Structure formats: structure tokens, C-alpha cells
Amino acid sequence: MNKTQITSFLGWVFLSLLITVGCSQITPNPSTTSPSAASTASLTVSAAASLKDAMEQIKPLYNQENPEVELTYNLGSSGALQRQIEQGAPADIFVSAATKQMDALEKQGLLLEGTRQDLLKNQLVLIVPQNSTGVKDFQDLVKPSVKKIALGEPKSVPAGQYAQEVLTSLNVLAQVKPKAVYAKDVRQALNYVESGNTDAGIVYLSDAKISPQVKVVATADETTHKPITYPVAVLKSSNNIDAAKEFVQFLSSDQAKAVFEKQGFTVIVN
Structure with a gap:
């Protein structure tokens, strides 16, 4: 093989390598792509401060069955949470320690229709x-x-x-x-x-x-005093409505009920 042939051969090899690298960048290898990346959902739950311990215990139970859902809790007084939601703060679910705050959001059309329910009672x-x-x-x-x-x-x-x-x-x-x-x-x-x-x-x-x-x-x-009732609802502004509905359903599951009752709440059976 003369010098011209060698140069031509090396040029062909280099071009083949460029094409191979380029194709690998354009078309990702399916085996290296995380299968859950596209299905991951993030939920923000605005909940009354009195629910803190119960909700923290419920979180790992829920994630055992729904590892693709990332839960974030925003805890505070129901009145403060109501104002945050009214002002556009991001939230998917609201759990209030009284019906007053939930009523106010419902009147403003901020709740997803059909998702409100009474969850708990307290003393x-x-x-x-x-x-x-x-x-x-x-x-x-x-x-x-x-x-x-x-x-x-x-x-x-x-x-x-x-x-x-x-x-x-x-x-x-x-x-x-x-x-x-x-x-x-x-x-x-x-x-x-x-x-x-x-x-x-x-x-x-x-x-x-x-x-x-x-x-x-x-x-x-x-x-x-008025009945101490904790209502829950999905917010209309939620970006993950299906996941939010599923979490609300989980709050009425046997696993969640056991946590709530241990904490001193009475679970309302709908």
C-alpha cells in the first residue's frame, strides 16, 4: 500500500468514526435512558400544621406503592395556606383543619370539581x-x-x-x-x-x-364548638391532577387510616 492509499484509508476510518459518534449522540441508547424519568410526578400538599406527624408517616407508605411521585408538604395554619393558594402559590392538594377555608376556595372556583371530601375529625x-x-x-x-x-x-x-x-x-x-x-x-x-x-x-x-x-x-x-372537620380537595391549578387524585384516595386507605387513628384523629368513612 503506497502513501496515497494509506492516507485515503486513514481518512475513511476517521470519517466512519465521526459518523458513528454523531449517530450515538442523536439516537440515545434505550438501555441507558431512565424508564421512570418521563413518568415522574411532583405533588405539593398544603396541609394544616396539626397534620404534620401523620403526613410525615404517610409519605413513605405512599412512596412504597408510588415511587415515581415526589411529595412535598407545605404545612401551616389553614388560613395562611388559604391565602397562599388564593395568591397563586403552587399547590396540588389542600387539607384544611376546618371547612371555612375550604368553603372560601370553593366559592372562588379554585377546587377541582368533584374532589372535595371530608377526611378527618378531631377533638x-x-x-x-x-x-x-x-x-x-x-x-x-x-x-x-x-x-x-x-x-x-x-x-x-x-x-x-x-x-x-x-x-x-x-x-x-x-x-x-x-x-x-x-x-x-x-x-x-x-x-x-x-x-x-x-x-x-x-x-x-x-x-x-x-x-x-x-x-x-x-x-x-x-x-x-363547631364540628372539627378536616376536608381535602385537589386544586384546579394542579399540573398533576391524576396523581393528586390518587394521593387523595390513598389518604382514605387502610394504611393511612391506621396512621391517622394512632395520631388521635377520627377517620370519616365516606
Whole structure:
């Protein structure tokens, strides 16, 4: 093979390599492409703060059956979450601690029709630090020895609204109000009692059950406040409606029910 032939042969080999590399870049090898990449869904669940522990326990149970769905929780007071949704914050599902906030979103046409349902019920309880002995019931909140009482902010925190209804029903609201330390959500009210910064607090039973630092001394009679109902719905603005519907269905599954009941909620059977 002379010099000209060798040069021509090497040129042909180089051109063949360029074509091969180019084709491999244009047409990906199916075996190296992640099969789940196209099917991955991301869901943002805006949920009442009182659901924090239950939702965190439900997440791995759901992902065992739906590994392709990435769950993100946005927890806070129901009133604050309602305002976020109204202002266009991204969310796929809303779980409120009261019907008031869900009603408001429904009236504005922000819920996906046919997806709203009542999910849970809860109870309102009076709590004190574990070593406290001075408070036995709601009437004791008027005692001079009780200086500070943790309550949710009634305008945005359903637990605070329910507490206000109870205190009004018992004719002690006027005496308790000056002692109130208002919290941004029910978990903050719980924290105030846990830390000893308040002498007592009114929270949900589900919140009281998670803390060994507080004890329940009284449970509010259900006739003294509106029913504590947690509705759930898919939001019309969701970019993953099918996945959102499936997650809402999972919240009524036997696995989720077991978690909710352990946390102190009552599951509503639809």
C-alpha cells in the first residue's frame, strides 16, 4: 500500500468514526435512558400544621406503592395556606383543619370539581405542662394563678377559632382574653406549653398525643364548638391532577387510616 492509499484509508476510518459518534449522540441508547424519568410526578400538599406527624408517616407508605411521585408538604395554619393558594402559590392538594377555608376556595372556583371530601375529625383539649397541678378544667383558666394561655390566632388558625367558641360557651372568654398568647398555628401553641412559656393551652387531641411534655386535663364538649372537620380537595391549578387524585384516595386507605387513628384523629368513612 503506497502513501496515497494509506492516507485515503486513514481518512475513511476517521470519517466512519465521526459518523458513528454523531449517530450515538442523536439516537440515545434505550438501555441507558431512565424508564421512570418521563413518568415522574411532583405533588405539593398544603396541609394544616396539626397534620404534620401523620403526613410525615404517610409519605413513605405512599412512596412504597408510588415511587415515581415526589411529595412535598407545605404545612401551616389553614388560613395562611388559604391565602397562599388564593395568591397563586403552587399547590396540588389542600387539607384544611376546618371547612371555612375550604368553603372560601370553593366559592372562588379554585377546587377541582368533584374532589372535595371530608377526611378527618378531631377533638379540642386543654393541656398543661406535665408537672402542672393548678389547672384541672377550662373554668380554672380564670384563676389568678394562671397568667398565660396559649391559643391559636382565631382569624387564621381553626384551633384558635374553636377555642374561642368553647370559651364563649363557658362564659369565660372575657377573663381569658387578657391572658392569651396567640400562636401562628396550633403547633406553636403546643410549643408554648411544652416550653413552660404558658401555663396552659388549647390544642387538638392529635397535637397533645405527640408530646410527652404536656398532659391533657380536659376535653371540650362537642356541643361547645363547631364540628372539627378536616376536608381535602385537589386544586384546579394542579399540573398533576391524576396523581393528586390518587394521593387523595390513598389518604382514605387502610394504611393511612391506621396512621391517622394512632395520631388521635377520627377517620370519616365516606
